[in-house]
Amino acid sequence: MSILVLGTTALDTVTTPSGKREAMLGGSAVHFSMAARFFTQVNLVAIVGRDFPNKHIHFLLKKGINLTSLIVEEGRTFRWEGEYCGDLNTALTKRTELGVLSVFKPRVAESQRNIKNIFLANVDPDIQQRLLSHMRTPQLVGLDSMNYWIDHKRKSLLKLLKKVDIFVANDAEARSLSQETNLIKAAKCLRKMGSSIVVVKKGEHGVLVYCDDFLFSLPAYPIERIADPTGAGDTFAGGFMGYLAKVQKVNAKTMKKAICYGTIMASFNVEGFGVERSSRITKKDIDARLAHFKKMISF
Numbered sequence: 424m425s426i427l428v429l430g431t432t433a434l435d436t437v438t439t440p441s442g443k444r445e446a447m448l449g450g451s452a453v454h455f456s457m458a459a460r461f462f463t464q465v466n467l468v469a470i471v472g473r474d475f476p477n478k479h480i481h482f483l484l485k486k487g488i489n490l491t492s493l494i495v496e497e498g499r500t501f502r503w504e505g506e507y508c509g510d511l512n513t514a515l516t517k518r519t520e521l522g523v524l525s526v527f528k529p530r531v532a533e534s535q536r537n538i539k540n541i542f543l544a545n546v547d548p549d550i551q552q553r554l555l556s557h558m559r560t561p562q563l564v565g566l567d568s569m570n571y572w573i574d575h576k577r578k579s580l581l582k583l584l585k586k587v588d589i590f591v592a593n594d595a596e597a598r599s600l601s602q603e604t605n606l607i608k609a610a611k612c613l614r615k616m617g618s619s620i621v622v623v624k625k626g627e628h629g630v631l632v633y634c635d636d637f638l639f640s641l642p643a644y645p646i647e648r649i650a651d652p653t654g655a656g657d658t659f660a661g662g663f664m665g666y667l668a669k670v671q672k673v674n675a676k677t678m679k680k681a682i683c684y685g686t687i688m689a690s691f692n693v694e695g696f697g698v699e700r701s702s703r704i705t706k707k708d709i710d711a712r713l714a715h716f717k718k719m720i721s722f
Contacts, residue, residue, distance in 0.1 A: 425464035430544030432469040436504040447697040451544035454654030458661025458688040472500040540668040548579040585617035644690035662688030
């Protein structure tokens, strides 16, 4: 089974205590794809400008990511610049340049419209809804968002939540949308808004999963040196959704393993800037770290 991801393909400039990288390959769809590719065929839907380096196109293709529905438009690629300080949990946005993202109207190739596994990574919920309307028979739909859309496109987001199966949010987003401080209450509130499964990412504190049939929480994989947290949440979603697409089954057992894979993928991502680390790992590396993680959390 394959998966289709809608999101951003960006050029990121990031500063952390470990250094600085300028105009490196990034974006929600890219980080998602770099993780999901280990489990299933990934079809990326995004937009870039004419300034987007060809080396990045070749890189993504070499990693096995289908770029049939990547639009190349006149103008500049979406760019984001941020800086992390302190505990690295929150980025200070220094500059955002939407570029061609401001006119993005996703197009899906005819050959991809029957794909049943879909992830709507962080973009305008109206764009996410437009993409979903192109798909013929979606069976497993995941959704991510951010506080900006919660604050400025709440009505569109709430409408979309009724059409998805899994809602992925970080703790701040879950609290903001639900207006609940306690994360379990927040997850229950989000469940009532539509999606049957709610996944709350808690950064270095792990993840909480809630649905009508089960509730469980897992810690993050401990990393001593974090180089760059950018894209960790999207990488988590890629491992999580990629595994579910592979096994074609959603229950307590597969959800726990999917969450474990998502956690492991995110742990690799933060060890390097951008996709530096996630581009070098192998399935053997992933499985070895997963085995170690299982030993750590077993009792």
